[in-house]
Amino acid sequence: MLEGVGGPEQLAVRDVPEPVSEEGAAIVAVRACGINFADVLIRRGLYPQMPELPTILGSEIAGDADGERVLGFVLSGGGGYAERVAVDRRWLFPLPANASYVEGAAFPMAFLTAWIPLTELVRIAFGKRVLVTAAAGAVGTAAVQVVRALGGVPIAAVGSPEKRDLPRSLGAAEAVTYDELAELAQVDVAFDLVGGDVFRTCLSLLKPLGTAIAVGYAGGPWQDVSPTWLVGRNIGVHGFYLGRLAGRDPELVRRAVGDVIRLWEGGAVRPVVGAEYSLEDAAEAHRLIEERRSTGKVVLVP
Numbered sequence: 001m002l003e004g005v006g007g008p009e010q011l012a013v014r015d016v017p018e019p020v021s022e023e024g025a026a027i028v029a030v031r032a033c034g035i036n037f038a039d040v041l042i043r044r045g046l047y048p049q050m051p052e053l054p055t056i057l058g059s060e061i062a063g064d065a066d067g068e069r070v071l072g073f074v075l076s077g078g079g080g081y082a083e084r085v086a087v088d089r090r091w092l093f094p095l096p097a098n099a100s101y102v103e104g105a106a107f108p109m110a111f112l113t114a115w116i117p118l119t120e121l122v123r124i125a126f127g128k129r130v131l132v133t134a135a136a137g138a139v140g141t142a143a144v145q146v147v148r149a150l151g152g153v154p155i156a157a158v159g160s161p162e163k164r165d166l167p168r169s170l171g172a173a174e175a176v177t178y179d180e181l182a183e184l185a186q187v188d189v190a191f192d193l194v195g196g197d198v199f200r201t202c203l204s205l206l207k208p209l210g211t212a213i214a215v216g217y218a219g220g221p222w223q224d225v226s227p228t229w230l231v232g233r234n235i236g237v238h239g240f241y242l243g244r245l246a247g248r249d250p251e252l253v254r255r256a257v258g259d260v261i262r263l264w265e266g267g268a269v270r271p272v273v274g275a276e277y278s279l280e281d282a283a284e285a286h287r288l289i290e291e292r293r294s295t296g297k298v299v300l301v302p
Contacts, residue, residue: 001081003054005045008283008290011081016056019079019086028070028087031063031101033080033300034138035282036109037218038243040290057081058300059243062095062104069095071104075246081282083302090250093257096265106138106271106297109242111260112253114143114191117213117240118150119259120252122189126151131184131202134193134218135172136163138272138297143191144170145269152189157181157198159292166272166295181205189213196220208234215240272296 001014021027039057041047058080062071065087072092079085095104118124130147134140135156147154148171156167156175164175176184178194181201188210190202195217202212203225214222214237225237246253263269274296277285288294 001054002043002057005043005053008043008286010043011057011282011286013280013282016082019082019084021086024089025086026065026089026092028061028063028065028072028085028092030061030080030083030085030302032061032105032276033058033082033302034060034105034109035285035289035298035300036060036138037216037289040286043286051077056085058085060105060109061085061087062101065092069101069104071095071108073108073246075243081279081300083279090254093261096261099264102273102276102299102301103271105299106273107260107264108257110138110142110271110297111146111264111269112256113139113215113240113242114146115260115263116242116245116253116256117215117238118143118146118189118191119256121213121238121240122211124150124152124189128152128188129155129185131155131157131187131190131205132167132172132193133157133178133191133198133202134159134216135167135175136295137193138274139193139215141166141170141272141296142269144172146263147171147191149263149268155184155187163295170272186210191215194219195222197223199223203233203235203237206233206235209236211236211238213238213240273299275299276301278302 056079061080070092130152132143136158144154144167154172156172186207190212192199193216196219275298
């Protein structure tokens with residue numbers, strides 16, 4: 001339970017009433033819940049659409065419902081940091097037979113956030129260079145694998161030298177720190193999860209007719225970009241926000257879930273789980289993410 005805005009100590013284990021299964025919903029026995037950076041922003045009071053507090057965080061889960069192993073999204077109000085949660089059946093999907101619950105909770109948000117913009121907003125042709133920032137994180141590791149699966153050449157940027165090996169192990173052709181970012185050769189696409197000065201550098205690295213995709217702002221707000229500057233460089237900028245898209249075009253998102261699950265089942269991609277914590281240690285999990293010490297997905301296991 002998130003009891004108020006502030007530090008990780010605002011997260012506490014509390015007994016709450018059992019979830020109610022309304023029409024069209026199923027009660028999921030949660031076996032694992034993924035932590036997203038959006039959860040950290042909500043806890044800090046910095047998320048654009050703040051929920052009413054106190055609240056239970058957690059928007060992606062894996063568990064059991066109606067005798068089936070499932071993964072899914074809790075899109076209305078969260079609730080995944082719990083032993084049980086009510087989930088709209090339209091947002092529940094079969095968990096692949098060879099996948100663990102922890103992998104299931106690590107999969108949907110990361111891979112949809114990578115797959116949809118890299119297939120719907122740009123065209124990744126064979127051999128195209130695609131820069132991925134925060135490439136050792138949950139979405140970044142997914143994006144590196146998606147680019148590789150699409151025939152592109154992933155170029156990874158990470159926050160520290162020790163994080164370079166992970167994206168390389170997933171197929172990145174190059175891996176640099178942000179201090180080295182400006183020294184890279186030009187790229188066709190920049191998939192940016194950091195924002196701030198890093199996003200500005202990404203724009204400067206684009207080839208003519210290249211495209212930047214702004215997804216996250218863990219490193220600070222995006223700087224305004226003048227259309228005059230974009231026109232002069234012959235480059236473009238797209239933005240992507242999965243939560244808003246799921247509300248406005250749910251069929252597209254559900255179709256994409258099927259696409260990425262088939263990639264996973266075929267062995268082309270896999271979720272990277274960096275750490276597992278109990279619900280009682282959710283505060284420590286948030287600290288790991290907030291202090292930029294995490295790699296891959298951090299998952300809570302009730």
